[in-house]
Amino acid sequence: MLNGRRILLIIGGGIAAYKALDLIRRLRERGAAVTPVLTRAGQEFVTPLSVSALAGERVYTDLFDLTDEADMGHIQLSRVADLVVVAPATADLMAKMAQGHADDLASTLLLATDTPVLVAPAMNVRMWDHAATARNRAQLAADGVAFVGPNEGDMACGEYGPGRMAEPMEIVEAVGAQLGTGPLAGRHVIVTSGPTHEPIDPVRYLANRSSGAQGTALAQALVRLGARVTFVTGPARAARPVGCTVVEVETAIQMQDAVTAALPADAAIFAAAVADWRMQAETGSKIKKQAGGAPPSLDLTENPDILKGIAGLESGRPQLVVGFAAETDDVVAHATAKRARKGCDWIVANDVRPETGIMGGTDNAVTLITEDGAEDWPLMSKRDVARRLADRIAKALG
CATH class of the missing domain: 3.40.50.10300 (CoaB-like)
Incomplete structure (x- = not known):
């Protein structure tokens, strides 16, 4: 259902980053091309090699890559995709998005894009419930950013509550909905x-x-x-x-x-x-x-x-x-x-x-x-x- 669509996938730094590997596979099964961007913190949880192997494309990690930036690479990356997906969207990434920060490749892409953005939040329940995060997600929603999840359940830290990243197939469904390819599109x-x-x-x-x-x-x-x-x-x-x-x-x-x-x-x-x-x-x-x-x-x-x-x-x-x-x-x-x-x-x-x-x-x-x-x-x-x-x-x- 995603044939010919290009997804720019930004992988944030959280334990849920491992789900991004399955998400890439599920998106590609449905015909989508996935261009991965891995934050510095994300590289602590999944490697560029594993992400690249599943995506079948190069992984972008560095804002100050001289080869890419000679052609204003971050601008091109942000605009050639049909949809930008942030999964996991950590509390830090959401804060940067809400406040317009651009201090690394991921946040710069998000600020430079005119493409629709879908975020899959993932964080500790107390971080999700914090007033600062509530303000940031309200601002993002007002800016037109779409959300999928988070779900409620057990977390790696041992706590229970909202903050688990949506499952890969839930994100795939949300991608389809954003691109107007879901079974209920137009309904x-x-x-x-x-x-x-x-x-x-x-x-x-x-x-x-x-x-x-x-x-x-x-x-x-x-x-x-x-x-x-x-x-x-x-x-x-x-x-x-x-x-x-x-x-x-x-x-x-x-x-x-x-x-x-x-x-x-x-x-x-x-x-x-x-x-x-x-x-x-x-x-x-x-x-x-x-x-x-x-x-x-x-x-x-x-x-x-x-x-x-x-x-x-x-x-x-x-x-x-x-x-x-x-x-x-x-x-x-x-x-x-x-x-x-x-x-x-x-x-x-x-x-x-x-x-x-x-x-x-x-x-x-x-x-x-x-x-x-x-x-x-x-x-x-x-x-x-x-x-x-x-x-x-x-x-x-x-």
Whole structure:
């Protein structure tokens, strides 16, 4: 899928540099030519010889190479590629990029390029969470730099958390998406995510335990396959996906309006846990305790059924409409009935009893309900569920 494309691969100095060797192989398998640039720190983890052997090309390491720079080599290198990929993108490299430093070949290339840039961050969890790194990645995103990862997991330093570099095949998918060659290139997908908050009074609201993690993972997986994603999210704890149009909402009515405004779309995936009810009328003042301790009477009304509304459109209905069903008993039976009742194409159902740890957790075990019946998927990370579902969506859309 990458025939004739040239990738300028900058390999930073981190233990994840070993993954860059497999990344080169995977890119070349798909027809891409890879020009490698190895930083001085990167050479502490992988050698120029091994990188060159896999790339089939010379490795560039030195800004002050007299032969290359006689022809302004760093300028040419930065502009002949279709995409610049930085993997691993260390905290130091990201800081240089964000601040416009150019004190070695890699940072000079990145400052001199007018080619799109994709970074795969890799660093210790505390470095990733540091305020300085947060500022730098926000600046890079504002500058138009695309991200893939980082993932969450065990690290070489013995800690656990976000900061692991994305796996080589994830980066390959992201490369394809950036170059418009992914299976969902040219497709528009709407994804809803997170809970909704329905105000009771100025300080209280109705909500649920949804973290939004599955929705974020799904949106990111769709982006990696080349889709243009509109991500409509309630006030979720999960980080927002990179590379999407993010629309922040609070209530079910706001989410309905945002989804409607995002149409037309090729697919609509409703992963949000929308509150079933809202107050008939929100009070403008905090509800006080009543004399004698009697609880207040809450006058509730039903929220709009966003999934059913979109699935039932006579004109402009997305080709594929997918709902989610969080159940605590008779999962398949309830989810199958929900699919028929809502009129959607698929339902992704899961068991969210507290003992499963799925609601708000990092893993998920789902059952995909389609017109062909129920398909049980094993317990896996929410990221892997997202990738598997995104692949199925791509196949369904053709």
